[in-house]
Amino acid sequence: MATDPAPTPAEPLSRALPPKRRGLSRLWHAFQHSLAGLQTGWHEPAFRQEALAAVLLLPLALWLGQSWVERALLVGVVLLVMVVELLNTGIEVAIDRISPEWHALSKRAKDLGSAAVLLSLLLALFTWASALWNRFSP
Numbered sequence: 001m002a003t004d005p006a007p008t009p010a011e012p013l014s015r016a017l018p019p020k021r022r023g024l025s026r027l028w029h030a031f032q033h034s035l036a037g038l039q040t041g042w043h044e045p046a047f048r049q050e051a052l053a054a055v056l057l058l059p060l061a062l063w064l065g066q067s068w069v070e071r072a073l074l075v076g077v078v079l080l081v082m083v084v085e086l087l088n089t090g091i092e093v094a095i096d097r098i099s100p101e102w103h104a105l106s107k108r109a110k111d112l113g114s115a116a117v118l119l120s121l122l123l124a125l126f127t128w129a130s131a132l133w134n135r136f137s138p
């Protein structure tokens with residue numbers, strides 16, 4: 001889905017880049033930018049659905065996993081899907097920034113991002129199905 005180029009009405013589309021920062025100031029500003037990214041992600045329906053699913057799945061993973069390795073895998077694949085979704089959204093936004101017009105390379109870039117999301121979802125499904133089978137098979 002194409003992302004709205006102006007996420008908040010108060011934010012200008014273009015302005016001077018902030019100065020380069022170092023040390024704790026860089027860390028603090030990087031954290032603020034990450035929070036802004038999560039907020040933007042929340043406005044993407046696919047990421048929001050995955051985040052809501054994660055609220056249910058993360059506690060379930062702690063209960064379902066029978067060792068710390070299994071729990072880490074179950075939690076890890078859920079977080080991986082969200083990470084890949086955010087990166088895919090970043091690609092979509094960058095492509096739309098370059099041009100909203102149809103272009104074979106834009107299609108290729110967006111399809112590659114979409115394929116990455118699909119693979120991460122398949123990995124999550126396979127991991128969860130295996131853990132459920134392991135736990136409940138007779």
Ligand SMILES: Nc1ncnc2c1ncn2[C@@H]1O[C@H](COP(=O)(O)OP(=O)(O)OP(=O)(O)O)[C@@H](O)[C@H]1O
Nearest residue numbers: 001002046092100101102103104106107110111114
């Ligand atoms: N500018 C473009 N040029 C060529 N093809 C495009 C372009 N924009 C989108 N497409 C094609 O349409 C598909 C869907 O693109 P879109 O930006 O709507 O992402 P989406 O799959 O809806 O994303 P989401 O993950 O948000 O659901 C892309 O995978 C690509 O094949």
